[in-house]
Amino acid sequence: MAGEAVSKASQPLNPCPDPNLPPVVKKKRNLPGTPDPEAEVIALSPGTLLATNRFLCEICGKGFQRDQNLQLHRRGHNLPWKLKQRSGKEPRKRVYVCPEESCIHHNPARALGDLTGIKKHFCRKHGEKKWKCDKCSKRYAVQSDWKAHSKTCGTREYRCDCGVLFSRRDSFITHRAFCDALAEETARVSAAYTMTNTTSIGSVDSLLQDGAMTPNIWKHLSPNLKPNIMDREVGQQDRHGCSSWMGHGGQLDNAFDGTTAMSEINQAGLVDSQLSWIHFNKLSSLPTSNTLKPLTGSVPSLFTSLPHRPAPDISATALLQKAAQVGAISTTPFSGSFGLPECQNTSAGDGSVFDGLLIHEFAASNTDEVNYITRSRSMLRDCLGGETRDFLGVGVQTLCQPSANGWI
Amino acid sequence: MQNPHPHHHQASASCLLELDDPDATEKWAAELLRECARAISEKDSGKIHRLLWMLNELASPYGDCEQKLASYFLQALFCKATESGERCYKTSLSVAEMSHSFESTRKVILQFQEVSPWTTFGHAASNGAILEALEGEAKLHIIDISNTYCTQWPTLLEALATRNDDSPHLRLTVVATAGVGGFVMDEIGQRMGRFARLMGVPFEFHVIRDLSRLDELREEELGLREGEAVAVNCIGALRRVGVEQRQAFIRMLRTLRPRVVTVVEEEADFTSCSGEFAVCFDECLRFYTTYLETLEESFPPTSNERLALERECSRSILRVLACDGDRVGDCERREKGSQWCRRLIEAFSSNSFSDDVVDDLKALLKRYRAGWSLMPAEGDASGLYLTWKQQPVVWACAWKP
Numbered sequence: 001m002a003g004e005a006v007s008k009a010s011q012p013l014n015p016c017p018d019p020n021l022p023p024v025v026k027k028k029r030n031l032p033g034t035p036d037p038e039a040e041v042i043a044l045s046p047g048t049l050l051a052t053n054r055f056l057c058e059i060c061g062k063g064f065q066r067d068q069n070l071q072l073h074r075r076g077h078n079l080p081w082k083l084k085q086r087s088g089k090e091p092r093k094r095v096y097v098c099p100e101e102s103c104i105h106h107n108p109a110r111a112l113g114d115l116t117g118i119k120k121h122f123c124r125k126h127g128e129k130k131w132k133c134d135k136c137s138k139r140y141a142v143q144s145d146w147k148a149h150s151k152t153c154g155t156r157e158y159r160c161d162c163g164v165l166f167s168r169r170d171s172f173i174t175h176r177a178f179c180d181a182l183a184e185e186t187a188r189v190s191a192a193y194t195m196t197n198t199t200s201i202g203s204v205d206s207l208l209q210d211g212a213m214t215p216n217i218w219k220h221l222s223p224n225l226k227p228n229i230m231d232r233e234v235g236q237q238d239r240h241g242c243s244s245w246m247g248h249g250g251q252l253d254n255a256f257d258g259t260t261a262m263s264e265i266n267q268a269g270l271v272d273s274q275l276s277w278i279h280f281n282k283l284s285s286l287p288t289s290n291t292l293k294p295l296t297g298s299v300p301s302l303f304t305s306l307p308h309r310p311a312p313d314i315s316a317t318a319l320l321q322k323a324a325q326v327g328a329i330s331t332t333p334f335s336g337s338f339g340l341p342e343c344q345n346t347s348a349g350d351g352s353v354f355d356g357l358l359i360h361e362f363a364a365s366n367t368d369e370v371n372y373i374t375r376s377r378s379m380l381r382d383c384l385g386g387e388t389r390d391f392l393g394v395g396v397q398t399l400c401q402p403s404a405n406g407w408i
Numbered sequence: 409m410q411n412p413h414p415h416h417h418q419a420s421a422s423c424l425l426e427l428d429d430p431d432a433t434e435k436w437a438a439e440l441l442r443e444c445a446r447a448i449s450e451k452d453s454g455k456i457h458r459l460l461w462m463l464n465e466l467a468s469p470y471g472d473c474e475q476k477l478a479s480y481f482l483q484a485l486f487c488k489a490t491e492s493g494e495r496c497y498k499t500s501l502s503v504a505e506m507s508h509s510f511e512s513t514r515k516v517i518l519q520f521q522e523v524s525p526w527t528t529f530g531h532a533a534s535n536g537a538i539l540e541a542l543e544g545e546a547k548l549h550i551i552d553i554s555n556t557y558c559t560q561w562p563t564l565l566e567a568l569a570t571r572n573d574d575s576p577h578l579r580l581t582v583v584a585t586a587g588v589g590g591f592v593m594d595e596i597g598q599r600m601g602r603f604a605r606l607m608g609v610p611f612e613f614h615v616i617r618d619l620s621r622l623d624e625l626r627e628e629e630l631g632l633r634e635g636e637a638v639a640v641n642c643i644g645a646l647r648r649v650g651v652e653q654r655q656a657f658i659r660m661l662r663t664l665r666p667r668v669v670t671v672v673e674e675e676a677d678f679t680s681c682s683g684e685f686a687v688c689f690d691e692c693l694r695f696y697t698t699y700l701e702t703l704e705e706s707f708p709p710t711s712n713e714r715l716a717l718e719r720e721c722s723r724s725i726l727r728v729l730a731c732d733g734d735r736v737g738d739c740e741r742r743e744k745g746s747q748w749c750r751r752l753i754e755a756f757s758s759n760s761f762s763d764d765v766v767d768d769l770k771a772l773l774k775r776y777r778a779g780w781s782l783m784p785a786e787g788d789a790s791g792l793y794l795t796w797k798q799q800p801v802v803w804a805c806a807w808k809p
Contacts, residue, residue, distance in 0.1 A: 174559055
């Protein structure tokens with residue numbers, strides 16, 4: 001078949017060279033993009049990848065999008081028992097690489113195991129967004145994403161601090177801007193900020209030099225956090241997980257004063273205030289601050305094991321993965337697989353990104369704060385596939401299956 | 409307070425008008441009012457008196473649409489007949505200023521935007537055009553000359569905050585004339601600042617309020633800076649400029665070198681008929697009948713917010729029909745989209761709204777009750793109309809140099 005190239009996924013190897021990590025068990029659901037080394041790697045051209053009806057019935061030639069559909073169809077041909085079985089033995093497990101060369105999943109070591117999965121990935125990341133929601137004009141590249149969104153679009157509710165409930169996002173935003181409750185919240189946030197500001201070393205002020213608004217720091221801190229302030233919705237819980245993780249990045253080393261200040265803001269001023277106003281009808285059972293606390297508790301313990309430099313046999317990559325797993329576990333009550341696991345953007349050759357970030361920055365002077373922040377931000381952006389700005393949850397959606405609860 | 413016996417009045421109307429057909433009394437207000445307007449332009453004092461008396465009997469600001477129309481137009485007709493328009497208008501202006509607080513203004517306008525797309529249509533269209541025209545710029549300066557008390561900007565701020573990783577710096581200069589109380593603007597500015605901080609958008613807010621008339625605005629007062637991309641936002645602004653000064657005002661806008669000028673105006677012509685009272689009156693009646701109808705159908709039956717809006721439009725009617733010249737506050741002589749196009753084309757070229765913006769507007773209208781739709785401008789005119797029951801009511805258009 002034109003457009004296919006077959007190779008072994010085992011060169012390069014499993015991106016986790018760390019012997020401390022347990023070997024990947026085949027039956028268990030793998031972290032995305034860590035294929036079975038023995039699997040057959042298929043590289044399809046974009047055209048072939050997007051072609052529908054790849055599965056053809058040998059009897060009548062009818063094409064189907066999925067193998068299951070084809071099998072169902074074949075039953076209708078009333079084949080004798082022998083011919084019902086597929087010819088040949090069970091084929092080797094197949095994994096697929098993304099045709100886009102600049103993509104992380106182009107590397108066979110990061111191939112995805114599911115044809116539908118790679119199709120969707122390709123469309124979402126590199127494809128044209130042809131599907132548009134007619135209620136809110138949000139664009140999607142994958143039809144099923146669009147359908148899933150359309151079901152819930154307009155059904156979300158927004159609650160302001162003052163208690164008023166809105167079904168429309170634009171009226172909520174406008175109301176919020178003029179609401180008296182805003183005055184209190186920003187006062188609280190500014191208070192928390194000035195409090196921590198006084199304890200931090202001067203370089204935090206260098207960040208504050210940005211002409212107009214000092215709390216512009218929110219933006220630098222975590223792009224996810226910013227929309228969170230505005231948007232009180234369940235989908236954002238997932239972001240809380242990642243962002244507090246990032247906040248804890250600051251707690252890694254006490255010498256790193258600047259970010260300590262910021263992570264304190266994250267926890268005390270911002271996160272709490274964010275959480276205090278989240279409450280939704282059917283989602284009242286969701287843990288709010290509770291979710292974050294286990295994360296709070298576990299991550300530091302993970303990192304306190306490294307005094308000022310991690311032991312040589314625990315790479316930054318591995319640490320990141322550990323943190324990611326912890327993050328994933330804590331946030332399982334939600335849609336299950338928020339993209340934290342995907343945060344291991346470290347294919348074999350890429351460890352240096354994190355090396356520089358985690359290890360060297362610990363000993364860095366305060367003036368490297370800005371670097372830390374901007375790097376963290378791009379790291380976070382990578383985590384979430386570049387779509388960190390989206391109230392309606394498209395960013396989250398690309399990483400996990402559309403939630404059955406219909407948050408997305 | 410609803411009039412308890414609307415039928416009573418309708419019966420009275422038919423008695424008073426000596427009409428045989430009771431169905432003809434459905435729209436009795438228009439009939440009576442037009443009769444009276446004609447009588448005034450003909451200076452038939454006997455008839456004027458009779459009709460004013462009848463209208464006074466039947467009118468009520470708390471009644472149904474007909475009664476309200478009668479009530480608000482009656483005041484204008486009375487002032488016109490007695491040549492007391494200016495005095496009445498000044499009085500009503502100061503009463504309004506005294507009773508308007510930030511809270512009451514906020515309540516009325518937010519509720520209005522919740523139930524009707526009358527203003528949000530223009531906001532969404534303008535914001536869309538502004539965002540697209542200023543895409544990629546790091547320093548934005550929006551000169552806001554509008555009558556919607558900055559309710560347009562929260563959604564723009566949110567869009568700026570979420571569009572890209574780096575939010576641009578936004579400077580907002582609001583031009584307020586006498587009608588908008590100074591302290592209200594201060595409070596609004598504070599809220600905008602707080603909200604912008606929340607959104608993480610670097611923000612500066614400035615109010616220009618020492619103008620007695622809009623056409624006194626000069627480039628120097630705006631404090632334009634090097635390296636900033638300017639957008640001028642005119643919502644219900646151009647009509648507030650005296651008719652004779654409009655062309656000069658538009659030319660002044662051109663000197664600000666804006667990337668985009670967004671114009672939103674209500675679709676009515678109170679300008680070309682300035683000399684003929686009866687013609688002007690008819691147009692005024694037509695427009696405000698539609699407006700009151702949209703208010704009636706958008707708000708819940710007993711709404712203080714609606715009442716406040718209705719009182720505001722009675723002031724506007726008074727200004728148009730019973731006040732001459734530029735001596736009292738802002739002009740209110742609206743022009744239709746096609747007329748504005750002829751003026752604006754002298755200094756700018758029109759920029760049609762992108763498909764994305766149109767889609768957003770369609771989505772916006774879906775969030776309101778049925779009856780509203782979009783209509784593109786045709787012929788020489790450009791822009792987009794908001795229509796109510798197929799009748800264009802608000803016009804929006806974007807312009808570039």
